[in-house]
Amino acid sequence: MKRTLNKFIALLFASFLLWSCTKDGSNNAASAAGKGGSLSRFTIVGNFLYVVDNHFLYSYDISSPTNPVKTNTSAINFDIETIYPFNNRLFIGTRTGLYIYSIDTPSIPSKLAEARHARSCDPVVANDSIAFVTLKGNSNCGPAESGLYVHSIKNIFQPVLIKKVLINSPEGLGLQGSTLYICCNNEGLKVFDVSQPANPAEIRTVTGAYFKDVIPYGNLLICYVSSGIILYDITAPINPVLLKHITN
Amino acid sequence: MRLLWILIVISTFSSCWPKVKPGEPRNNTQKVFGYKPVYGAETFAKKIIYANTPQPVVAAGNIYVKGDLIYQVETGKGIHVIDNRIPAQASRVGFLTINGSSEISIKGDFLYTNSYDDLVVVDMSNINSISEVKRVKGAFPEGRTNYFFVQPPEPGYYECPRYDSLVIGWKKDSVQAGCYKN
Numbered sequence: 219m220k221r222t223l224n225k226f227i228a229l230l231f232a233s234f235l236l237w238s239c240t241k242d243g244s245n246n247a248a249s250a251a252g253k254g255g256s257l258s259r260f261t262i263v264g265n266f267l268y269v270v271d272n273h274f275l276y277s278y279d280i281s282s283p284t285n286p287v288k289t290n291t292s293a294i295n296f297d298i299e300t301i302y303p304f305n306n307r308l309f310i311g312t313r314t315g316l317y318i319y320s321i322d323t324p325s326i327p328s329k330l331a332e333a334r335h336a337r338s339c340d341p342v343v344a345n346d347s348i349a350f351v352t353l354k355g356n357s358n359c360g361p362a363e364s365g366l367y368v369h370s371i372k373n374i375f376q377p378v379l380i381k382k383v384l385i386n387s388p389e390g391l392g393l394q395g396s397t398l399y400i401c402c403n404n405e406g407l408k409v410f411d412v413s414q415p416a417n418p419a420e421i422r423t424v425t426g427a428y429f430k431d432v433i434p435y436g437n438l439l440i441c442y443v444s445s446g447i448i449l450y451d452i453t454a455p456i457n458p459v460l461l462k463h464i465t466n
Numbered sequence: 467m468r469l470l471w472i473l474i475v476i477s478t479f480s481s482c483w484p485k486v487k488p489g490e491p492r493n494n495t496q497k498v499f500g501y502k503p504v505y506g507a508e509t510f511a512k513k514i515i516y517a518n519t520p521q522p523v524v525a526a527g528n529i530y531v532k533g534d535l536i537y538q539v540e541t542g543k544g545i546h547v548i549d550n551r552i553p554a555q556a557s558r559v560g561f562l563t564i565n566g567s568s569e570i571s572i573k574g575d576f577l578y579t580n581s582y583d584d585l586v587v588v589d590m591s592n593i594n595s596i597s598e599v600k601r602v603k604g605a606f607p608e609g610r611t612n613y614f615f616v617q618p619p620e621p622g623y624y625e626c627p628r629y630d631s632l633v634i635g636w637k638k639d640s641v642q643a644g645c646y647k648n
Contacts, residue, residue, distance in 0.1 A: 267571060271612075284599045284600045438550075449556055
Protein backbone atom coordinates (compact mmCIF):
# COMPACT_ATOMS: atom_id res chain seq x y z
CA MET A 219 0.00 0.00 0.00
CA LYS A 220 2.76 2.36 1.00
CA ARG A 221 4.61 1.46 -2.20
CA THR A 222 1.58 2.27 -4.30
CA LEU A 223 1.19 5.56 -2.53
CA ASN A 224 4.86 6.39 -3.14
CA LYS A 225 4.44 5.54 -6.81
CA PHE A 226 1.36 7.69 -6.94
CA ILE A 227 3.15 10.63 -5.34
CA ALA A 228 6.11 10.21 -7.69
CA LEU A 229 3.77 10.12 -10.68
CA LEU A 230 1.95 13.20 -9.43
CA PHE A 231 5.25 15.01 -8.99
CA ALA A 232 6.43 13.99 -12.47
CA SER A 233 3.21 15.09 -14.12
CA PHE A 234 3.42 18.37 -12.24
CA LEU A 235 6.93 18.90 -13.64
CA LEU A 236 5.76 18.09 -17.15
CA TRP A 237 2.75 20.34 -16.76
CA SER A 238 4.89 23.27 -15.62
CA CYS A 239 7.11 22.70 -18.66
CA THR A 240 4.26 22.91 -21.14
CA LYS A 241 2.77 25.87 -19.36
CA ASP A 242 6.06 27.71 -19.60
CA GLY A 243 5.91 27.20 -23.35
CA SER A 244 9.47 28.22 -24.04
CA ASN A 245 10.63 24.63 -23.57
CA ASN A 246 7.98 23.32 -25.87
CA ALA A 247 9.48 23.04 -29.36
CA ALA A 248 6.11 22.97 -31.09
CA SER A 249 5.03 26.35 -29.78
CA ALA A 250 8.44 28.02 -29.65
CA ALA A 251 9.41 30.94 -31.84
CA GLY A 252 12.31 30.81 -34.30
CA LYS A 253 15.12 33.33 -34.67
CA GLY A 254 15.42 36.36 -36.92
CA GLY A 255 18.25 38.60 -38.03
CA SER A 256 19.24 42.00 -36.64
CA LEU A 257 17.52 43.87 -39.49
CA SER A 258 14.08 42.51 -38.59
CA ARG A 259 11.01 44.62 -37.92
CA PHE A 260 9.00 41.65 -36.57
CA THR A 261 9.86 39.71 -33.44
CA ILE A 262 7.99 37.25 -31.22
CA VAL A 263 8.59 37.03 -27.47
CA GLY A 264 6.42 34.55 -25.57
CA ASN A 265 2.82 35.13 -26.60
CA PHE A 266 3.43 38.51 -28.15
CA LEU A 267 4.36 39.69 -31.62
CA TYR A 268 6.12 43.06 -31.72
CA VAL A 269 6.31 45.02 -34.96
CA VAL A 270 7.95 48.33 -35.79
CA ASP A 271 7.18 50.43 -38.84
CA ASN A 272 8.87 53.80 -39.32
CA HIS A 273 7.13 55.50 -36.42
CA PHE A 274 5.31 53.01 -34.20
CA LEU A 275 5.81 49.91 -32.08
CA TYR A 276 2.78 47.62 -32.34
CA SER A 277 2.11 44.86 -29.79
CA TYR A 278 -0.08 41.90 -30.70
CA ASP A 279 -1.24 39.18 -28.32
CA ILE A 280 -0.91 35.92 -30.27
CA SER A 281 -1.77 33.48 -27.47
CA SER A 282 -4.50 32.41 -29.85
CA PRO A 283 -2.16 32.09 -32.88
CA THR A 284 -4.78 32.57 -35.57
CA ASN A 285 -6.37 35.53 -33.86
CA PRO A 286 -3.78 38.27 -33.17
CA VAL A 287 -5.19 40.96 -30.94
CA LYS A 288 -3.55 44.39 -30.84
CA THR A 289 -2.85 45.43 -27.26
CA ASN A 290 -0.79 48.56 -27.75
CA THR A 291 0.59 51.12 -30.21
CA SER A 292 3.52 53.27 -29.06
CA ALA A 293 4.79 56.27 -31.00
CA ILE A 294 8.57 56.01 -30.69
CA ASN A 295 10.37 58.30 -33.08
CA PHE A 296 10.91 58.92 -36.75
CA ASP A 297 12.84 56.43 -38.84
CA ILE A 298 12.63 53.27 -36.75
CA GLU A 299 14.59 50.54 -38.48
CA THR A 300 14.99 47.39 -36.38
CA ILE A 301 13.78 45.50 -33.30
CA TYR A 302 15.80 42.94 -31.30
CA PRO A 303 14.57 41.06 -28.23
CA PHE A 304 16.67 39.91 -25.28
CA ASN A 305 14.96 38.42 -22.22
CA ASN A 306 12.38 40.95 -21.11
CA ARG A 307 13.79 43.83 -23.16
CA LEU A 308 13.21 45.12 -26.66
CA PHE A 309 16.10 46.97 -28.33
CA ILE A 310 14.85 49.29 -31.03
CA GLY A 311 17.24 50.80 -33.55
CA THR A 312 16.28 54.13 -35.11
CA ARG A 313 18.22 56.57 -37.27
CA THR A 314 18.72 58.90 -34.31
CA GLY A 315 19.26 56.53 -31.42
CA LEU A 316 18.86 53.25 -29.60
CA TYR A 317 15.67 52.79 -27.56
CA ILE A 318 15.26 50.18 -24.84
CA TYR A 319 11.77 49.02 -23.84
CA SER A 320 10.72 46.75 -21.00
CA ILE A 321 8.20 43.99 -21.71
CA ASP A 322 7.73 43.02 -18.06
CA THR A 323 4.13 43.81 -18.93
CA PRO A 324 4.20 42.21 -22.38
CA SER A 325 0.95 43.74 -23.61
CA ILE A 326 2.20 47.30 -23.05
CA PRO A 327 5.95 47.81 -23.58
CA SER A 328 7.33 50.72 -21.59
CA LYS A 329 10.35 52.84 -22.40
CA LEU A 330 13.35 52.42 -20.11
CA ALA A 331 16.06 54.41 -21.86
CA GLU A 332 17.42 55.88 -25.02
CA ALA A 333 20.96 56.48 -26.29
CA ARG A 334 20.99 59.19 -28.92
CA HIS A 335 23.52 59.23 -31.73
CA ALA A 336 24.28 61.07 -34.95
CA ARG A 337 21.98 60.27 -37.85
CA SER A 338 22.76 56.87 -39.36
CA CYS A 339 21.41 53.40 -39.97
CA ASP A 340 21.77 51.28 -36.86
CA PRO A 341 20.84 47.67 -36.11
CA VAL A 342 21.51 46.42 -32.58
CA VAL A 343 22.11 43.17 -30.69
CA ALA A 344 22.48 42.82 -26.93
CA ASN A 345 22.98 40.62 -23.92
CA ASP A 346 22.48 41.26 -20.19
CA SER A 347 25.09 43.96 -19.87
CA ILE A 348 26.12 45.18 -23.32
CA ALA A 349 24.34 46.50 -26.42
CA PHE A 350 26.30 46.35 -29.68
CA VAL A 351 25.14 48.85 -32.30
CA THR A 352 26.52 49.33 -35.79
CA LEU A 353 26.16 52.79 -37.25
CA LYS A 354 26.36 53.25 -40.97
CA GLY A 355 26.88 56.78 -42.15
CA ASN A 356 26.24 57.54 -45.81
CA SER A 357 24.14 59.74 -48.06
CA ASN A 358 20.98 57.79 -47.29
CA CYS A 359 21.51 57.09 -43.62
CA GLY A 360 23.13 60.23 -42.21
CA PRO A 361 26.47 61.73 -41.24
CA ALA A 362 27.54 59.48 -38.33
CA GLU A 363 30.98 57.87 -38.34
CA SER A 364 30.51 54.28 -39.50
CA GLY A 365 31.50 51.68 -36.96
CA LEU A 366 30.71 49.46 -34.00
CA TYR A 367 29.37 51.35 -30.98
CA VAL A 368 29.48 49.42 -27.69
CA HIS A 369 27.10 50.55 -24.93
CA SER A 370 27.21 49.32 -21.36
CA ILE A 371 23.64 48.68 -20.19
CA LYS A 372 24.51 47.48 -16.69
CA ASN A 373 22.34 50.40 -15.64
CA ILE A 374 19.50 49.81 -18.07
CA PHE A 375 18.14 53.31 -17.49
CA GLN A 376 21.41 54.91 -18.50
CA PRO A 377 23.27 53.28 -21.42
CA VAL A 378 26.89 54.45 -21.57
CA LEU A 379 28.99 54.41 -24.74
CA ILE A 380 32.17 52.58 -23.71
CA LYS A 381 33.85 51.98 -27.08
CA LYS A 382 33.72 53.02 -30.69
CA VAL A 383 35.49 50.95 -33.38
CA LEU A 384 35.48 52.56 -36.82
CA ILE A 385 34.47 50.12 -39.56
CA ASN A 386 33.45 50.73 -43.17
CA SER A 387 29.82 50.08 -44.15
CA PRO A 388 28.70 47.89 -41.24
CA GLU A 389 25.15 46.57 -41.42
CA GLY A 390 23.55 43.55 -39.70
CA LEU A 391 25.28 41.89 -36.74
CA GLY A 392 25.02 38.75 -34.63
CA LEU A 393 26.24 37.76 -31.17
CA GLN A 394 27.21 34.20 -30.20
CA GLY A 395 28.59 34.09 -26.67
CA SER A 396 31.68 36.29 -26.78
CA THR A 397 31.94 36.31 -30.58
CA LEU A 398 30.41 39.15 -32.57
CA TYR A 399 29.83 38.91 -36.34
CA ILE A 400 29.45 42.14 -38.28
CA CYS A 401 28.29 42.24 -41.91
CA CYS A 402 30.25 44.85 -43.83
CA ASN A 403 28.67 44.59 -47.27
CA ASN A 404 31.41 44.30 -49.94
CA GLU A 405 34.17 44.34 -47.32
CA GLY A 406 33.06 40.97 -45.96
CA LEU A 407 32.00 39.52 -42.63
CA LYS A 408 34.12 40.68 -39.69
CA VAL A 409 34.62 38.40 -36.68
CA PHE A 410 35.30 40.08 -33.32
CA ASP A 411 36.20 38.61 -29.95
CA VAL A 412 34.14 40.66 -27.49
CA SER A 413 35.05 38.81 -24.30
CA GLN A 414 36.27 42.23 -23.19
CA PRO A 415 33.39 44.34 -24.54
CA ALA A 416 35.22 47.62 -23.97
CA ASN A 417 38.02 46.33 -26.14
CA PRO A 418 36.67 44.29 -29.09
CA ALA A 419 39.44 42.41 -30.90
CA GLU A 420 39.10 41.91 -34.64
CA ILE A 421 40.02 38.28 -35.38
CA ARG A 422 39.40 37.84 -39.09
CA THR A 423 37.35 38.89 -42.11
CA VAL A 424 35.50 36.42 -44.29
CA THR A 425 35.12 37.73 -47.84
CA GLY A 426 33.55 36.61 -51.10
CA ALA A 427 30.04 38.05 -50.89
CA TYR A 428 28.04 41.21 -50.13
CA PHE A 429 27.07 40.58 -46.50
CA LYS A 430 23.85 42.14 -45.14
CA ASP A 431 22.85 40.25 -41.97
CA VAL A 432 23.54 37.14 -39.87
CA ILE A 433 21.81 34.73 -37.50
CA PRO A 434 24.04 32.62 -35.21
CA TYR A 435 21.98 29.42 -34.73
CA GLY A 436 23.74 26.83 -32.59
CA ASN A 437 26.80 25.75 -34.56
CA LEU A 438 25.47 27.36 -37.71
CA LEU A 439 25.95 30.91 -38.94
CA ILE A 440 23.26 31.86 -41.42
CA CYS A 441 24.30 34.82 -43.56
CA TYR A 442 21.99 36.96 -45.65
CA VAL A 443 24.05 38.03 -48.67
CA SER A 444 22.94 39.91 -51.78
CA SER A 445 22.75 36.65 -53.75
CA GLY A 446 20.71 34.83 -51.09
CA ILE A 447 22.18 32.79 -48.25
CA ILE A 448 25.59 31.43 -47.18
CA LEU A 449 25.96 28.93 -44.31
CA TYR A 450 29.06 28.60 -42.12
CA ASP A 451 29.92 26.08 -39.43
CA ILE A 452 30.82 28.00 -36.24
CA THR A 453 31.67 25.08 -33.96
CA ALA A 454 34.77 27.20 -33.40
CA PRO A 455 32.94 30.56 -33.23
CA ILE A 456 35.93 32.71 -34.22
CA ASN A 457 36.65 30.54 -37.24
CA PRO A 458 33.62 30.23 -39.56
CA VAL A 459 34.00 27.35 -42.04
CA LEU A 460 32.04 27.53 -45.29
CA LEU A 461 29.33 24.87 -45.52
CA LYS A 462 27.13 26.00 -48.37
CA HIS A 463 26.47 28.96 -50.63
CA ILE A 464 22.90 28.49 -51.77
CA THR A 465 23.07 29.78 -55.32
CA ASN A 466 20.25 30.26 -57.79
CA MET B 467 13.83 38.50 -88.76
CA ARG B 468 10.43 40.01 -88.07
CA LEU B 469 11.35 40.26 -84.40
CA LEU B 470 14.52 42.12 -85.35
CA TRP B 471 12.46 44.67 -87.30
CA ILE B 472 10.12 45.15 -84.40
CA LEU B 473 13.09 45.69 -82.10
CA ILE B 474 14.67 48.20 -84.47
CA VAL B 475 11.39 50.12 -84.80
CA ILE B 476 10.87 50.14 -81.03
CA SER B 477 14.41 51.23 -80.25
CA THR B 478 14.24 53.99 -82.88
CA PHE B 479 11.02 55.37 -81.51
CA SER B 480 12.01 54.99 -77.89
CA SER B 481 15.06 57.15 -78.51
CA CYS B 482 12.68 59.85 -79.83
CA TRP B 483 10.85 60.06 -76.53
CA PRO B 484 12.24 63.00 -74.62
CA LYS B 485 14.25 61.94 -71.61
CA VAL B 486 13.92 64.37 -68.74
CA LYS B 487 17.08 64.71 -66.70
CA PRO B 488 17.18 65.46 -62.97
CA GLY B 489 17.03 69.14 -62.25
CA GLU B 490 15.43 70.04 -65.56
CA PRO B 491 12.05 71.69 -65.39
CA ARG B 492 9.36 69.12 -65.93
CA ASN B 493 6.09 69.44 -67.68
CA ASN B 494 3.59 66.95 -66.30
CA THR B 495 1.65 66.86 -69.54
CA GLN B 496 4.78 65.88 -71.47
CA LYS B 497 5.40 62.18 -71.91
CA VAL B 498 8.78 60.59 -71.25
CA PHE B 499 10.14 57.07 -71.48
CA GLY B 500 10.19 55.76 -67.93
CA TYR B 501 8.68 53.36 -65.45
CA LYS B 502 4.96 52.85 -65.18
CA PRO B 503 3.35 51.02 -62.23
CA VAL B 504 1.72 47.65 -62.82
CA TYR B 505 -1.29 47.39 -60.53
CA GLY B 506 -2.83 44.27 -59.09
CA ALA B 507 -6.42 44.07 -58.00
CA GLU B 508 -6.64 43.93 -54.18
CA THR B 509 -7.81 40.30 -54.17
CA PHE B 510 -5.09 39.27 -56.62
CA ALA B 511 -2.25 41.28 -55.09
CA LYS B 512 -3.04 39.93 -51.63
CA LYS B 513 -3.53 36.30 -52.64
CA ILE B 514 -1.20 33.87 -50.88
CA ILE B 515 0.04 30.84 -52.82
CA TYR B 516 2.62 28.21 -51.90
CA ALA B 517 4.40 26.15 -54.57
CA ASN B 518 7.02 23.42 -54.22
CA THR B 519 8.99 25.06 -57.00
CA PRO B 520 12.03 27.05 -55.89
CA GLN B 521 12.31 30.55 -57.33
CA PRO B 522 15.52 32.46 -58.11
CA VAL B 523 16.59 35.18 -55.69
CA VAL B 524 16.19 38.62 -57.27
CA ALA B 525 15.96 41.05 -54.33
CA ALA B 526 17.22 39.11 -51.29
CA GLY B 527 15.60 40.16 -48.02
CA ASN B 528 15.38 39.32 -44.33
CA ILE B 529 16.19 35.84 -43.04
CA TYR B 530 14.58 33.68 -40.36
CA VAL B 531 15.28 30.20 -39.01
CA LYS B 532 13.14 27.69 -37.18
CA GLY B 533 13.85 23.99 -36.82
CA ASP B 534 15.06 22.47 -40.10
CA LEU B 535 13.86 25.32 -42.27
CA ILE B 536 15.37 28.67 -43.18
CA TYR B 537 13.21 31.40 -44.67
CA GLN B 538 14.29 34.34 -46.76
CA VAL B 539 12.15 37.22 -47.95
CA GLU B 540 12.08 37.93 -51.68
CA THR B 541 11.52 41.62 -51.12
CA GLY B 542 8.02 42.67 -52.12
CA LYS B 543 7.16 39.28 -53.57
CA GLY B 544 7.15 36.58 -50.92
CA ILE B 545 9.26 34.10 -48.97
CA HIS B 546 11.77 31.45 -50.09
CA VAL B 547 11.65 28.22 -48.07
CA ILE B 548 15.02 26.47 -47.61
CA ASP B 549 15.49 22.88 -46.47
CA ASN B 550 18.30 22.98 -43.90
CA ARG B 551 18.17 19.43 -42.54
CA ILE B 552 21.72 18.92 -43.80
CA PRO B 553 23.26 22.42 -43.92
CA ALA B 554 26.03 21.38 -46.35
CA GLN B 555 23.27 20.39 -48.78
CA ALA B 556 20.79 23.15 -47.97
CA SER B 557 18.65 24.24 -50.89
CA ARG B 558 15.58 26.26 -51.75
CA VAL B 559 12.58 23.92 -51.92
CA GLY B 560 9.58 26.18 -52.27
CA PHE B 561 8.21 29.68 -52.53
CA LEU B 562 5.39 31.36 -50.68
CA THR B 563 3.94 34.18 -52.77
CA ILE B 564 2.98 37.11 -50.56
CA ASN B 565 3.01 40.39 -52.43
CA GLY B 566 4.03 43.42 -50.38
CA SER B 567 5.94 41.27 -47.87
CA SER B 568 9.24 42.16 -46.19
CA GLU B 569 9.21 40.53 -42.73
CA ILE B 570 8.98 37.08 -41.14
CA SER B 571 8.40 35.78 -37.64
CA ILE B 572 7.23 32.29 -36.70
CA LYS B 573 5.75 30.72 -33.60
CA GLY B 574 4.82 27.06 -33.61
CA ASP B 575 3.26 26.30 -37.00
CA PHE B 576 2.25 29.87 -37.69
CA LEU B 577 4.16 32.35 -39.80
CA TYR B 578 3.48 36.06 -39.29
CA THR B 579 4.27 38.48 -42.08
CA ASN B 580 3.18 41.72 -43.68
CA SER B 581 1.41 42.12 -47.00
CA TYR B 582 1.36 45.84 -47.81
CA ASP B 583 -0.58 47.28 -44.83
CA ASP B 584 -1.98 43.95 -43.59
CA LEU B 585 -0.75 41.58 -40.89
CA VAL B 586 -1.06 38.04 -42.25
CA VAL B 587 -0.95 34.69 -40.42
CA VAL B 588 -0.03 31.64 -42.51
CA ASP B 589 -0.50 28.06 -41.28
CA MET B 590 2.68 26.17 -42.20
CA SER B 591 1.82 22.89 -40.43
CA ASN B 592 1.21 20.97 -43.64
CA ILE B 593 3.56 21.74 -46.54
CA ASN B 594 0.91 20.45 -48.96
CA SER B 595 -1.79 22.80 -47.81
CA ILE B 596 -0.16 26.02 -46.67
CA SER B 597 -2.86 28.61 -46.26
CA GLU B 598 -3.70 32.06 -44.95
CA VAL B 599 -5.61 31.66 -41.71
CA LYS B 600 -5.94 35.27 -40.65
CA ARG B 601 -5.52 38.73 -42.12
CA VAL B 602 -5.66 41.89 -40.01
CA LYS B 603 -6.45 44.50 -42.63
CA GLY B 604 -4.77 47.86 -42.27
CA ALA B 605 -2.68 46.72 -39.25
CA PHE B 606 0.28 48.82 -40.43
CA PRO B 607 -1.13 51.95 -42.15
CA GLU B 608 2.32 53.05 -43.42
CA GLY B 609 2.44 49.87 -45.50
CA ARG B 610 -0.12 51.36 -47.84
CA THR B 611 2.31 53.99 -49.14
CA ASN B 612 5.67 52.56 -48.07
CA TYR B 613 6.51 49.18 -49.60
CA PHE B 614 9.21 47.80 -51.87
CA PHE B 615 7.32 48.14 -55.18
CA VAL B 616 6.09 51.66 -54.46
CA GLN B 617 9.18 52.84 -56.38
CA PRO B 618 10.59 51.52 -59.67
CA PRO B 619 13.78 49.39 -59.66
CA GLU B 620 16.02 52.08 -61.19
CA PRO B 621 16.63 55.82 -60.66
CA GLY B 622 14.88 58.34 -62.86
CA TYR B 623 11.47 59.83 -63.51
CA TYR B 624 8.44 57.60 -63.20
CA GLU B 625 4.70 57.76 -63.15
CA CYS B 626 3.58 58.34 -59.54
CA PRO B 627 1.63 55.34 -58.27
CA ARG B 628 -1.90 55.72 -56.98
CA TYR B 629 -2.11 54.99 -53.29
CA ASP B 630 -5.62 53.60 -53.60
CA SER B 631 -4.16 50.71 -55.62
CA LEU B 632 -1.40 48.19 -55.02
CA VAL B 633 1.70 48.11 -57.21
CA ILE B 634 2.93 44.58 -57.99
CA GLY B 635 5.68 45.54 -60.45
CA TRP B 636 6.95 48.07 -62.98
CA LYS B 637 7.27 48.19 -66.76
CA LYS B 638 8.99 50.63 -69.10
CA ASP B 639 6.65 52.71 -71.16
CA SER B 640 5.81 56.19 -72.33
CA VAL B 641 4.67 57.80 -69.10
CA GLN B 642 3.60 61.10 -67.57
CA ALA B 643 6.45 61.30 -65.09
CA GLY B 644 5.41 63.16 -61.96
CA CYS B 645 7.80 61.37 -59.61
CA TYR B 646 11.57 60.99 -59.46
CA LYS B 647 13.74 58.37 -57.80
CA ASN B 648 17.31 59.27 -56.81
